[in-house]
Each structure stands twice: as C-alpha cells, then as structure tokens.
Amino acid sequence: MTQMIAPQFDLERIRADFPILHQQVHGHPLAYLDSTASSQKPALVIDAMNDFYRRTNANVHRGVYQLSEQATEAMEQARAKIARFIGARSVREIIFTRNTTESINLVAHAWGRANLRPGDRILLTEMEHHSNLVPWQIVAQATGAELLFIPVDGTGRLALDGLDRLLTERTKLVALTHMSNVLGTINPVKVIAAAAKQVGALVLVDGAQSVPHFPVDVGELGIDFLAFSGHKMCGPTGVGVLWGRKPLLQAMPPFLGGGSMIRSVGLRSSSWNDLPHKFEAGTPAIAEAIGLGYAVDYLASVGMDAIHQAEQQLTQYAVERLQGIDGLTLYGPAVAERGGVLSFNLAGVHAHDVAAVLDQQGVAVRAGHHCCQPLMELLDAPATARASFYLYTTPAEIDQLVRGLEKCKAIFG
Amino acid sequence: MDDFYQQNILDHSRHPRNSGRLDHPSVSREEMNPLCGDKLHIDLQIDDGVVTAVGFTGRGCAISQAAASMLTEEIKGKSVAEVRALSKDDVLGLLGIPIGYTRLKCALLGLKAIKVGVYNLADEEFDDDELF
Numbered sequence: 001m002t003q004m005i006a007p008q009f010d011l012e013r014i015r016a017d018f019p020i021l022h023q024q025v026h027g028h029p030l031a032y033l034d035s036t037a038s039s040q041k042p043a044l045v046i047d048a049m050n051d052f053y054r055r056t057n058a059n060v061h062r063g064v065y066q067l068s069e070q071a072t073e074a075m076e077q078a079r080a081k082i083a084r085f086i087g088a089r090s091v092r093e094i095i096f097t098r099n100t101t102e103s104i105n106l107v108a109h110a111w112g113r114a115n116l117r118p119g120d121r122i123l124l125t126e127m128e129h130h131s132n133l134v135p136w137q138i139v140a141q142a143t144g145a146e147l148l149f150i151p152v153d154g155t156g157r158l159a160l161d162g163l164d165r166l167l168t169e170r171t172k173l174v175a176l177t178h179m180s181n182v183l184g185t186i187n188p189v190k191v192i193a194a195a196a197k198q199v200g201a202l203v204l205v206d207g208a209q210s211v212p213h214f215p216v217d218v219g220e221l222g223i224d225f226l227a228f229s230g231h232k233m234c235g236p237t238g239v240g241v242l243w244g245r246k247p248l249l250q251a252m253p254p255f256l257g258g259g260s261m262i263r264s265v266g267l268r269s270s271s272w273n274d275l276p277h278k279f280e281a282g283t284p285a286i287a288e289a290i291g292l293g294y295a296v297d298y299l300a301s302v303g304m305d306a307i308h309q310a311e312q313q314l315t316q317y318a319v320e321r322l323q324g325i326d327g328l329t330l331y332g333p334a335v336a337e338r339g340g341v342l343s344f345n346l347a348g349v350h351a352h353d354v355a356a357v358l359d360q361q362g363v364a365v366r367a368g369h370h371c372c373q374p375l376m377e378l379l380d381a382p383a384t385a386r387a388s389f390y391l392y393t394t395p396a397e398i399d400q401l402v403r404g405l406e407k408c409k410a411i412f413g
Numbered sequence: 414m415d416d417f418y419q420q421n422i423l424d425h426s427r428h429p430r431n432s433g434r435l436d437h438p439s440v441s442r443e444e445m446n447p448l449c450g451d452k453l454h455i456d457l458q459i460d461d462g463v464v465t466a467v468g469f470t471g472r473g474c475a476i477s478q479a480a481a482s483m484l485t486e487e488i489k490g491k492s493v494a495e496v497r498a499l500s501k502d503d504v505l506g507l508l509g510i511p512i513g514y515t516r517l518k519c520a521l522l523g524l525k526a527i528k529v530g531v532y533n534l535a536d537e538e539f540d541d542d543e544l545f
C-alpha cells in the first residue's frame with residue numbers, strides 16, 4: 001500500500017494531528033470509519049476554540065472594546081479563509097449557518113417562497129439526503145411548485161439521458177448533491193449546471209460530502225448556491241456555510257429575523273443589513289466559525305488534491321478487500337466515479353447487527369438508511385452498513401474492518 | 414461480542430416464536446423504527462382479560478426481532494393488567510445483555526407495539542415516553 005500514497009501525503013503525521021484516533025475501543029485500536037456522518041478534528045482546531053474561550057471571547061459586531069473587536073476580527077478572518085477555500089468572489093457571499101441542512105432551508109424559504117409560483121418546477125435527484133429533499137417538499141407545498149427527479153440507474157449513478165426532457169423553461173431550480181453519502185457517487189455537477197443554465201434555472205449544490213473531500217471551486221462549477229457543514233470537514237459541529245452569488249443573495253428576503261440582520265428597526269417595519277449579516281440573525285456560533293477557519297487552513301495545508309488522491313487509493317483497496325468477502329453486497333459505482341464511502345450488506349445479517357459486531361472489534365461504521373429513505377427503497381435495502389474514509393484512514397483499518405466482517409459471518413453464519 | 418449475540422438471541426431472531434398472523438385478533442398493532450427500518454406487526458387475542466394467543470411478523474435487526482419474539486412468549490397467559498405493567502427493564506431482563514442508548518429503540522419496539530395495542534383496547538393513548 002505505501003508506495004500508492006502520494007509523496008506529500010504523510011499518513012502517520014496526519015494521524016498524529018488527531019488526538020481522538022489514538023485510543024482503544026473494546027480492547028481493540030479504534031478504527032473510525034464514519035467520517036461521512038462527522039469527521040474527527042485535528043488538535044489545531046480544538047486548541048483554536050479553547051484559546052478563543054480562554055482569551056478572546058466576546059460577542060461580535062457589537063462592542064467597541066478590545067475583546068469584541070478581536071473576536072469580530074477572528075470570525076471575519078475565518079469567513080475570508082472559507083471564501084478563498086471554495087473560490088468565492090467575495091467574502092460577503094459566505095453566510096454562516098448551523099449546518100448544510102440550515103443552509104438549504106435558508107434558500108428554500110428565503111429564495112423559494114419569494115420566487116416560486118404554481119406550476120414552477122424544482123429538479124432534484126433520487127439520491128438526495130433528506131436535508132435536500134424535505135425543505136423542497138415544504139416549499140413546494142406552500143407555493144404550488146412541482147418536484148421532479150433525475151433518476152438513479154442500476155450502478156448508482158444519475159441517469160442523465162433524460163435530462164433534456166426534465167429541464168424546461170418551467171424549471172426554476174436544480175438542487176443536487178455533489179457526492180452521495182450512501183453510494184459515494186460523485187455527480188457531474190458542472191455538466192448538469194451548464195444544462196440548467198440553458199433553461200435559466202438556478203443551481204444549488206449540497207456540498208456536505210464534496211467540500212471536505214476534494215477541491216470545490218464555485219466559479220469553475222458554474223453554480224449559484226453551495227451548502228456545506230463544518231463538522232464533516234475537520235471543523236466543529238454547530239457551524240455550516242451557505243455560499244450564494246451576491247446578486248441573488250442581495251435580492252432575497254431574509255430567512256430569520258432578529259438582531260444583527262437589520263439596518264434600522266421601527267415598530268412596524270425594518271430594513272435589512274448588508275450581506276452577509278442580512279442572513280445571520282442573532283449571535284452566531286463564534287468559536288465554531290473560528291474553529292472552521294482553522295479546519296480550512298489544515299485541509300489546505302495538506303492539499304485537497306492530495307486528500308482526494310489518497311482517498312481514491314484507499315477506496316480502491318477497500319473495494320478489492322470487500323469484494324473478496326463471500327455473501328457481501330457492495331452498492332454504488334466504480335471507484336473512478338466515487339468517493340470514500342462504501343455501503344454494503346452481509347447476506348442474512350441486518351446492518352445494525354453488522355455494526356454492533358464491528359463495534360466490538362473497535363470498528364466504527366454507520367448502519368441504517370443514512371437519511372436517504374427514497375434511495376434505500378430504490379436499492380431495495382431497508383438499511384445498509386456504511387464504512388467511510390477521510391484523510392486519516394489507514395489500510396490497516398480496512399483490514400480490521402474485513403476481519404470484523406469475517407467475525408460477523410462466523411457469529412451469524 | 415460472543416456475549417452480545419448470545420445463542421438465545423440469535424435463536425429467537427432466526428426462529429421467532431408465535432410467528433404469523435391471527436385470524437381474529439382482539440387488537441393488532443404495527444410499529445416501525447425509522448432509525449434502522451425495523452418493522453413488526455403484533456396481533457393479540459384476549460379472552461376474559463387474558464392474552465390467549467399472539468401473532469408476530471416482522472423484519473429488522475436481530476435485537477428488535479429477538480426481543481419481540483421473547484415478549485410474545487412472555488405475555489401469553491398473562492392478564493391485560495400484567496401486560497400493561499411491563500417495562501423496559503422486563504425486556505432488558507429477557508434479552509440479558511447490556512443495550513446501549515441507540516439500540517434501545519430496537520429492543521423496545523415489540524413492547525411498544527404490545528403496549529399501544531392493549532392501551533388502545535381500553536381506548537387510551539399510550540405515551541411512549543413511558544418506555545424510555
């Protein structure tokens with residue numbers, strides 16, 4: 001395995017940056033294979049947040065005293081780092097939210113309610129996470145818009161041959177995931193965005209699984225909105241991002257009302273603050289936003305291309321090992337079109353039992369429907385077990401997974 | 414691990430007791446656990462305030478299916494009052510293994526179906542907060 005890893009990618013040094021990884025679980029070394037649900041955090045991020053609370057903590061954009069100015073500056077620096085990280089033209093296009101879910105809800109409610117009319121269409125895909133499905137169901141119900149879906153084919157990829165028919169001048173928005181959190185499929189967002197532009201539709205990308213794992217440049221993709229979560233990219237929980245093109249964000253009404261998002265307030269009406277503050281009502285997650293800024297520094301220092309390459313190699317290895325297990329069904333497309341997410345089932349054993357046996361072997365995997373019930377219906381699997389990888393995952397952990405699965409077969413055999 | 418999936422749990426999940434549906438149940442109840450897609454259906458026949466027959470079908474993880482299967486044996490011959498008094502601890506006692514917080518929903522799914530069933534029979538709502 002070692003010669004397959006890109007030269008600048010020092011796995012051992014990377015692992016040393018993540019304190020949580022070095023522990024035993026049920027008498028085995030922890031093999032954390034659930035980064036798709038939430039990634040682990042490097043010491044740099046944990047320390048930055050601690051340090052903020054020990055030295056700098058104060059509310060932002062309010063005080064004129066030193067602490068508040070330092071806190072504000074630290075948070076705005078984080079915003080600038082994130083803007084650079086995804087190729088945003090302006091820091092004002094970076095809106096701090098709680099997570100991907102809130103980012104998508106922001107667009108659904110603020111843009112959707114103001115712009116969708118009966119008969120308008122929103123084009124989604126059959127592989128969306130509930131967080132890029134349910135908000136659109138709610139808004140479609142409120143506005144009379146219709147939901148259409150790009151189908152998923154037998155190999156777990158989007159079936160794009162019918163895209164021309166699905167996109168019409170009634171299509172106002174295409175909202176899709178960049179990478180499936182169940183199948184690992186990486187979708188050709190650039191191609192789909194270009195087709196959407198032909199009919200004048202806006203494009204929202206759920207980047208919850210792409211921004212953490214490979215280079216994402218919003219200009220290059222030609223999209224309008226990008227949503228992602230801090231906790232899946234080495235950052236803390238409680239902070240996420242919505243990126244949107246400035247003219248769109250400027251034209252949108254606010255999502256939540258309250259402090260910070262206003263310019264002036266009267267008893268009966270108010271006017272809105274400039275971007276990004278118009279969409280950041282109330283006290284934000286300050287320490288978390290700062291922590292996310294450090295997470296972005298960390299990822300950039302390792303290099304997103306290097307991370308992607310290492311994960312591809314590891315995924316190739318894992319696919320080969322898993323395919324060697326009798327009775328194991330692996331879902332999703334070929335390695336070239338997928339990221340480091342492997343969903344599988346062992347014949348005759350429920351995914352939750354697989355996960356429980358693996359836990360006893362120190363291996364942490366997710367089991368269930370992964371917040372994608374419609375996709376699971378399509379796969380005809382009420383649940384799958386899912387192993388997912390990140391920059392700190394080792395081939396030895398894959399081996400540990402395989403040994404755990406053999407154990408599982410012995411117990412339930 | 415060999416302790417966790419003990420032989421009796423594997424046995425109950427592979428060969429659920431009281432398997433099937435009843436022809437004329439006094440009450441029927443289906444419950445789902447959206448967390449892992451466990452699903453089960455329980456029919457109860459009640460004569461003179463006593464559970465005389467139970468029918469159980471379902472699919473899901475070994476814990477949910479085994480716990481429900483064990484419960485169907487446990488409640489047969491018991492009075493409705495006794496069934497109403499069953500608790501989380503009774504189920505954990507039957508399983509005889511430590512159940513973590515997330516698997517509790519699996520373990521208690523059968524009990525929930527049974528409790529909702531007997532409460533409904535008396536035209537009462539069962540609040541599943543009581544279970545957890």
Ligand SMILES: Cc1ncc(COP(=O)(O)O)c(C=O)c1O
Binds near residue numbers: 036037102177180181
């Ligand atoms: C593809 C995808 N979209 C959205 C989400 C939701 O992320 P969050 O729970 O952080 O809002 C997830 C996380 O599971 C995801 O994998």
